Amino acid sequence: MDSKAYIFDIKRNTSEDGPGIRTTVFFKGCPLSCSWCQNPEGIASGPSLSFRAELCHPDDCERPCIKACKTKALTLRDRQLRLDRERCDQCGRCAAVCSRHALEQVGQWLSVDELFYRVAIDKPFFDATGGGVTASGGECTMQMSFLHEFFKKLKAAGIRTAIETNGMFNFGRFARLLLPWLDLIYFDLKLIDEAASIQHTGHSNRPILDNLLRLTECAEIPVKVRIPLIPNITATDENLCGIARFLREHRIKQVSALPYNPLWLDKLQRFGIDVEYRHSAFMSDTEIEHCIDCLQAS
Numbered sequence: 001m002d003s004k005a006y007i008f009d010i011k012r013n014t015s016e017d018g019p020g021i022r023t024t025v026f027f028k029g030c031p032l033s034c035s036w037c038q039n040p041e042g043i044a045s046g047p048s049l050s051f052r053a054e055l056c057h058p059d060d061c062e063r064p065c066i067k068a069c070k071t072k073a074l075t076l077r078d079r080q081l082r083l084d085r086e087r088c089d090q091c092g093r094c095a096a097v098c099s100r101h102a103l104e105q106v107g108q109w110l111s112v113d114e115l116f117y118r119v120a121i122d123k124p125f126f127d128a129t130g131g132g133v134t135a136s137g138g139e140c141t142m143q144m145s146f147l148h149e150f151f152k153k154l155k156a157a158g159i160r161t162a163i164e165t166n167g168m169f170n171f172g173r174f175a176r177l178l179l180p181w182l183d184l185i186y187f188d189l190k191l192i193d194e195a196a197s198i199q200h201t202g203h204s205n206r207p208i209l210d211n212l213l214r215l216t217e218c219a220e221i222p223v224k225v226r227i228p229l230i231p232n233i234t235a236t237d238e239n240l241c242g243i244a245r246f247l248r249e250h251r252i253k254q255v256s257a258l259p260y261n262p263l264w265l266d267k268l269q270r271f272g273i274d275v276e277y278r279h280s281a282f283m284s285d286t287e288i289e290h291c292i293d294c295l296q297a298s
């Protein structure tokens with residue numbers, strides 16, 4: 001098998017993405033476009049160019065990046081380097097010559113064997129703590145065939161597997177290619193109202209809700225629902241009470257809430273992403289408790 005997947009991060013020693021010590025692999029590409037996406041660089045399926053202007057000092061640099069750029073996306077204006085993302089084709093030549101890491105191409109193509117080698121070195125820690133490998137994203141199920149091979153290899157090596165999904169996948173392929181090789185599923189449930197889902201994620205939530213119900217009916221492994229608490233979007237009484245009713249009606253009990261983390265806002269400038277939603281405060285304990293009350297009271 002020599003297919004490759006575009007991976008934008010591999011985080012070792014994580015603890016929030018499943019039991020024990022884990023390595024989480026972030027796959028590029030997502031069918032949704034949530035207005036609060038914590039990993040906006042993971043939405044596009046190909047490479048993403050990161051530019052940190054604070055690391056770039058053109059006066060002290062021979063500016064090899066400008067020479068390397070064939071599309072003229074990089075220019076010097078008012079003694080500052082300017083990046084015109086409309087012209088950029090993400091070739092990565094500029095990043096390869098920027099020794100200050102002001103320009104970086106995020107992610108890389110890895111084969112199943114290459115990725116396996118990267119994660120399997122931590123097997124002793126997985127074994128000692130009941131941990132393993134979690135596939136995340138983006139939406140990792142967009143690369144289902146690759147994941148199938150990857151999970152099969154992990155299981156053959158005695159490494160436990162988990163997945164984080166937004167639920168937007170073809171159920172038949174998921175059940176055939178991934179389910180037999182998984183030990184745990186984290187399933188994001190964001191919005192219960194279809195119109196709100198279309199408005200804030202770009203897609204109807206119907207396939208997501210259907211997939212959740214089908215999974216909880218047939219999966220012999222834990223399916224844990226996670227609800228991201230996004231102020232004024234998902235963290236509203238109406239949405240949380242609606243989700244709670246839906247879960248109760250279908251006897252889904254393994255549920256947790258993920259409080260909002262505004263640190264993703266730093267990424268907007270770095271990746272030249274323009275979104276309207278820019279809530280910059282962490283949630284207070286009182287706000288989080290109110291959300292939990294809504295989920296428990298309905």
Ligand code: SF4
Pocket residue numbers: 055056057058061062063064065066081097098099100101102103
């Ligand atoms: S090579 Fe790097 S530091 Fe130098 S001008 Fe280009 S981006 Fe800035």
Ligand code: SF4
Pocket residue numbers: 049068069070071072073074083087088089090091092093094095
């Ligand atoms: S990634 Fe390529 S096209 Fe984009 S700015 Fe760098 S060199 Fe130019």
